Amino acid sequence: MEQFRNIGIIGRLDSVTVVETLRKLHAYLIDRNYQVILEENTSTMLPGHGLQVASSKLLGEICDLVIVVGGDGSMLGAARNLAKSKVPILGVNRGRLGFLTDIRPDELEDRLTEVLNGKYIEESRFLLDANVRRNGQSLGFGTALNDVVLHPGRSTRMIGFDLYIEGEFVYSQRSDGLIVSTPTGSTAYALSAGGPIMHPKLDAIVLVPMYPHTLSSRPIVVDGSSEIKIVVGAVGSNFPHVGCDGQTDISCAPGDTIYITRRPFKVRLIHPTSHNFYAACREKLGWASEIAAS
Incomplete structure (x- = not known):
């Protein structure tokens, strides 16, 4: 010791x-x-x-x-x-x-x-790193111990976005957003949105949809080393925000891409x-x- x-x-x-x-x-x-x-x-x-x-x-x-x-x-x-x-x-x-x-x-x-x-x-x-990019250029960066959250900000409109995990297309969704949570954050905001509780020793990330406009959308648990990419819909979307632990906020626009990866430290x-x-x-x-x- x-x-x-x-x-x-x-x-x-x-x-x-x-x-x-x-x-x-x-x-x-x-x-x-x-x-x-x-x-x-x-x-x-x-x-x-x-x-x-x-x-x-x-x-x-x-x-x-x-x-x-x-x-x-x-x-x-x-x-x-x-x-x-x-x-x-x-x-x-x-x-x-x-x-x-x-x-x-x-x-x-x-x-x-x-x-x-x-x-x-x-x-x-x-921890998780979040990088928001527009036309190949970095727009904003944040780090989270609990969660990275795509949310509508002050707007009440749904967000349209495409989700990719390790480069593979997962789904297109319209919802109030998406919570990308570590095991530490699984007992926080993700839990309130219906996500599973994960033991802190797990090397995993959970993705929890927020009020999805579908009955079949469910949380997804993936490997902790996965690269998660979210592409904000170019048509019919508002200007959502990306929050890190509820303490850092980055404004996005239709067509922006959010990359979420595990931090090395x-x-x-x-x-x-x-x-x-x-x-x-x-x-x-x-x-x-x-x-x-x-």
């Missing part, structure tokens, strides 16, 4: 509860003589902290561990910035579901002590030893914990 000495902290902005946890985390680490580096925006929430400050990307170069305090959205942003540096990331949940930020604030010190003593579970999650996530994917599903999704006695 790695020895963590230089620890970066990223917090969700504009949250009183996050500030409370940041103060507790700061005191815990300083009392134990760890070198603490605050992400530059996070530092504004702790006036007078007296700590080193760095950009989120620089944290990956100078830290042995980065702790994210917030919700899954905060973790998604940190993951995209830190994946290339291969620094492990630990999440403290100050959001709602918390599939990625799985340490509760009330157990912060106990769980953090375990992790810093080398008792933790590590896993890798892959994976995110390293750290979990307490008590972490269990199925237990998280039971808790977050309201699954029954046991069969009721007859």
